[in-house]
Amino acid sequence: MLMRPPLLQMLLLCCASFALGFSLANAAFSPSRSPINLNHGLKARACLPRKDRLAQMVTDDKFLPSKQFGLQPPDLTLLAPAKINLFLRILGRREDGFHELASLFQTVSLFDTLDFWSSPADDSQPLYSMEVTDSSLCADLIPTDESNLVMKALHAFSERTSSKQRLHCRLHKEIPAEGGLGGGSSDAATALHAANRLAGFPLSEDELIKLAADLGSDVGFFLSGGTA
Numbered sequence: 717m718l719m720r721p722p723l724l725q726m727l728l729l730c731c732a733s734f735a736l737g738f739s740l741a742n743a744a745f746s747p748s749r750s751p752i753n754l755n756h757g758l759k760a761r762a763c764l765p766r767k768d769r770l771a772q773m774v775t776d777d778k779f780l781p782s783k784q785f786g787l788q789p790p791d792l793t794l795l796a797p798a799k800i801n802l803f804l805r806i807l808g809r810r811e812d813g814f815h816e817l818a819s820l821f822q823t824v825s826l827f828d829t830l831d832f833w834s835s836p837a838d839d840s841q842p843l844y845s846m847e848v849t850d851s852s853l854c855a856d857l858i859p860t861d862e863s864n865l866v867m868k869a870l871h872a873f874s875e876r877t878s879s880k881q882r883l884h885c886r887l888h889k890e891i892p893a894e895g896g897l898g899g900g901s902s903d904a905a906t907a908l909h910a911a912n913r914l915a916g917f918p919l920s921e922d923e924l925i926k927l928a929a930d931l932g933s934d935v936g937f938f939l940s941g942g943t944a
Contacts, residue, residue: 790831790886792914796906797941798826798897799934821898821934823941828903829888830866832910837880844870846885858893869904869931873911876927877918883911901934908939 799821807816837843846866848858861867866885873879885907891899905928912919919927929936 788833791834792832792910794830794832794906794910795827796830796891796899796902796938797823798891798899798902799823799937799941800897802943820943821937822943823938824897826891826897828891828899828906830903830906830910831886831888832914833884833886834914835882835884837882841882843874843880844883844885846887848887848889850889858887858889865900865904865931865935866907869907869928869935870911872927872931873908873915873919876923877915879911879915879918881911881915883914885910898934898938901932902938904928904931904935905938908935 801819802822803818803820805818807818810816844867846860846864848860850858858864862871866887870883870885887903889899891897891902893899908924908928912924925936925939928939
């Protein structure tokens with residue numbers, strides 16, 4: 717016959733287990749940990765708790781807009797959602813050697829945040845510019861030049877509309893870069909929405925969808941989001 721341990725002994729055992737687990741978790745995520753040396757030579761640090769990240773965003777220059785905009789609040793702030801693939805099936809092979817795919821996308825509640833500042837065009841400044849901040853350690857890995865899909869989207873919008881309105885974008889990453897969650901495409905779609913809105917809606921919804929499709933099929937999906 718099995719003997720049950722006394723109630724007090726069980727409670728003490730549970731408390732000890734919880735305390736040990738909490739101590740290990742706290743040690744693993746403590747912001748005071750030494751930097752980790754990664755293979756690519758970058759210095760990484762453990763992610764700060766949310767309250768510390770918010771405090772850092774106020775005091776750290778890298779979280780402020782470019783100096784030419786001063787400390788004024790952004791003209792527009794939009795969220796760019798991530799997406800997951802709920803279903804994927806490879807269909808028949810096409811004549812060009814590629815395969816047809818059937819898939820089902822769903823946006824989820826994980827977002828990048830994009831702030832936009834608008835100003836009149838200035839020949840001494842580029843028409844579009846951007847900066848990237850990150851809650852982890854990927855900001856230095858994300859380009860801010862013409863290779864970034866956000867910049868491609870803004871320039872495509874300018875070419876389609878002949879817009880000369882200057883825009884600066886601050887992208888704060890929460891969606892992991894190159895994580896298969898569509899962060900780059902979502903950011904580009906959000907940039908198109910912002911540019912069109914700040915310019916007074918020169919493009920109709922159909923025209924905006926066509927422009928997004930030229931940038932990539934995922935960009936077109938993120939214009940409306942939801943399930944598709």
